[in-house]
Amino acid sequence: SEEKSLHFIEQIIEDSLASGFPQDQLRFRFPPEPNGYLHIGHAKSICLNFGLGLKYNAPVNLRFDDTNPAKEEQEYVDAIKEDLKWLGFNWTEELYSSDYFQQLYDWAVQMIKNGKAYVDSQTSEEMAAQKGTPTQSGVDGPYRNRSVEENLALFEAMKNGEFSEGTHVLRAKIDMASTNMLMRDPLMYRILHRHHHRTANEWKIYPMYDYAHGESDYLEQISHSICTLEFVMHRELYNWFLDQIYDANQVRPNQYEFARLNLNYTVMSKRKLLQLVQENFVAGWDDPRMPTISGLRRRGYTPNSIRKFCDIIGVAKRENVIDYSLLEFCLREDLNKTAPRVMAVLDPVKVVITNYPQGNEEWLDAENNQEDESAGYRKVPFSRELYIEREDFLEEAPAKFFRLSIGKEVRLKNAYIIKGESVVKDANGNITEIHVSYDEDSRSGSGSEASQRKVSGTLHWVSIKHAVEAEVRLYDRLFIDEAPDSHKEKNFLEFMNPNSLQISTGFVEPSLQTVQAGDKFQFQRLGYFSVDKDSTSEKLVFNKTVGLKDAWEE
Ligand code: ATP
Ligand code: MG
Ligand code: MG
Numbered sequence: 001s002e003e004k005s006l007h008f009i010e011q012i013i014e015d016s017l018a019s020g021f022p023q024d025q026l027r028f029r030f031p032p033e034p035n036g037y038l039h040i041g042h043a044k045s046i047c048l049n050f051g052l053g054l055k056y057n058a059p060v061n062l063r064f065d066d067t068n069p070a071k072e073e074q075e076y077v078d079a080i081k082e083d084l085k086w087l088g089f090n091w092t093e094e095l096y097s098s099d100y101f102q103q104l105y106d107w108a109v110q111m112i113k114n115g116k117a118y119v120d121s122q123t124s125e126e127m128a129a130q131k132g133t134p135t136q137s138g139v140d141g142p143y144r145n146r147s148v149e150e151n152l153a154l155f156e157a158m159k160n161g162e163f164s165e166g167t168h169v170l171r172a173k174i175d176m177a178s179t180n181m182l183m184r185d186p187l188m189y190r191i192l193h194r195h196h197h198r199t200a201n202e203w204k205i206y207p208m209y210d211y212a213h214g215e216s217d218y219l220e221q222i223s224h225s226i227c228t229l230e231f232v233m234h235r236e237l238y239n240w241f242l243d244q245i246y247d248a249n250q251v252r253p254n255q256y257e258f259a260r261l262n263l264n265y266t267v268m269s270k271r272k273l274l275q276l277v278q279e280n281f282v283a284g285w286d287d288p289r290m291p292t293i294s295g296l297r298r299r300g301y302t303p304n305s306i307r308k309f310c311d312i313i314g315v316a317k318r319e320n321v322i323d324y325s326l327l328e329f330c331l332r333e334d335l336n337k338t339a340p341r342v343m344a345v346l347d348p349v350k351v352v353i354t355n356y357p358q359g360n361e362e363w364l365d366a367e368n369n370q371e372d373e374s375a376g377y378r379k380v381p382f383s384r385e386l387y388i389e390r391e392d393f394l395e396e397a398p399a400k401f402f403r404l405s406i407g408k409e410v411r412l413k414n415a416y417i418i419k420g421e422s423v424v425k426d427a428n429g430n431i432t433e434i435h436v437s438y439d440e441d442s443r444s445g446s447g448s449e450a451s452q453r454k455v456s457g458t459l460h461w462v463s464i465k466h467a468v469e470a471e472v473r474l475y476d477r478l479f480i481d482e483a484p485d486s487h488k489e490k491n492f493l494e495f496m497n498p499n500s501l502q503i504s505t506g507f508v509e510p511s512l513q514t515v516q517a518g519d520k521f522q523f524q525r526l527g528y529f530s531v532d533k534d535s536t537s538e539k540l541v542f543n544k545t546v547g548l549k550d551a552w553e554e
Helices: 008-016 040-055 074-088 095-113 124-130 148-159 211-217 229-245 270-278 293-301 303-313 323-338 510-514
Strands: 028-030 060-064 094-096 117-122 169-172 186-189 205-207 226-228 252-256 349-352 361-365 379-385 385-389 409-412 418-426 431-439 467-473 501-508 519-521 527-531 540-547
Touching: 008 040, 008 226, 008 252, 008 270, 028 040, 028 095, 040 060, 040 074, 040 226, 040 293, 040 303, 060 074, 060 186, 074 293, 074 303, 094 095, 095 117, 095 148, 095 169, 095 186, 095 205, 095 211, 095 229, 117 148, 148 186, 169 229, 205 211, 211 226, 229 252, 293 540, 303 323, 323 519, 323 527, 323 540, 379 385, 379 510, 409 501, 467 510, 501 540, 519 540
Parallel strands: 028 060, 060 094, 226 252, 349 431, 467 540
Antiparallel strands: 117 169, 169 186, 186 205, 349 385, 361 379, 409 418, 418 431, 467 501, 519 527, 527 540
């Protein structure tokens, strides 16, 4: 394995191991809220937490942070598990914050008894008005000094569903004058009469993230609870909640924060991704233009390329924006090694080889991947009438045009050298046929002198008689702005690229007739393409995954 310097969280772990923390008490978790599909930002956190698990041979729990029934669904739980498995990670235990609802409730009761929590019966506006500002301390509300008995009775009545939503909350009793606004008596519970995807209608009150998260880490004995930088200010509260329940014989979790992944030309907030789906700006969470793991998968990304990307971007404490092209670079590198080469023509023009025998056909040998000897060879059919790309021919070409033109020779990949002779045009002057002659001794691989002849270009092609028609979906970036959700005055939807999807009909070589969804190919000279889940043997559908070069580098 490569020598790599430790990132700061590994360094923290190494330091604690060096000072006596037992390695077998290391334990990590990945805690998604099942309120949407995983995106490439989550992949960073996944690679970090599961990477630590592998490095230190430590358990990594998959914990669904399912404390807000208004937004969570089983569909999301299932999708998250599928995406994690596809990325190649195995969790130790599958756990749910909702499994801890009773324990969390019991601890809250204990905190009320200890004078550390109280029921507030004001409106949210009243509470907000008392909260103060970062430079001005808050003021105590009128319910702050309710008796323990009254608090216990009200909290139980909240739990029993005796009150409607918004009428009461449970708050931690900390310090309304704290310099950390989050410490000014934060909410612990709110009333929600909602159906929960796991606990159904059992609970009428639900714990807030800050309360549930740290206590869940404690229950699972997570040693290193890793989250993104927005939670730095929450750490004090995380520790305060742990102080209320901590038993010195147990592992005490610690929170560490790293910089989240920001990528240009996309959005990653689940709320915004949900809006794209719900308002039909895309075809679903797995639309190949989405930055979701399922969208990337459908687009043709490989797990390897995503893990490699996470490896390259690293783990640090400073926020930055990563170029989308880095993700594509990682993908190209992987596909270059693994994707079989095939021929497809996406914008066809007909070529007739006038000196090729009528009715004849040959099956020529074509190398599947010059980067991978074990990939072997396949047969591709050659005949008198072919398609090439329209842009690979110019009647009158400039000197540096290394493609086909009248009087000029090019090689057809895996086949013969041809020479442009004449064109046939329709009434509007559009070329409908290119007539060429071929050098019958020039077949690639034949070993003849003519087969070694150097000509200034090589074109891909398909035999018209044998080619299979296919729908090809060409994608461009979903947003035309580098940071679509950074504009104060404008909604991110205003920056959607109206041309992010173009559908065309192409022709592919017949070896592709039997492809399956997810199969990946390099269409020679065009880019990498992946078979879409909509594809059938009657109608092949390919997604353009990524071009051969960085097309964004203008
Ligand atoms: P959103 O704000 O879009 O709802 P979230 O952070 O609330 O996202 P969670 O499901 O709670 O989404 O995230 C699960 C884990 O993934 C958390 O530990 C979170 O910090 C991490 N995560 C989410 N987005 C990113 C990102 N862009 N970069 C790195 N880690 C992320
Ligand atoms: Mg969230
Ligand atoms: Mg979250």
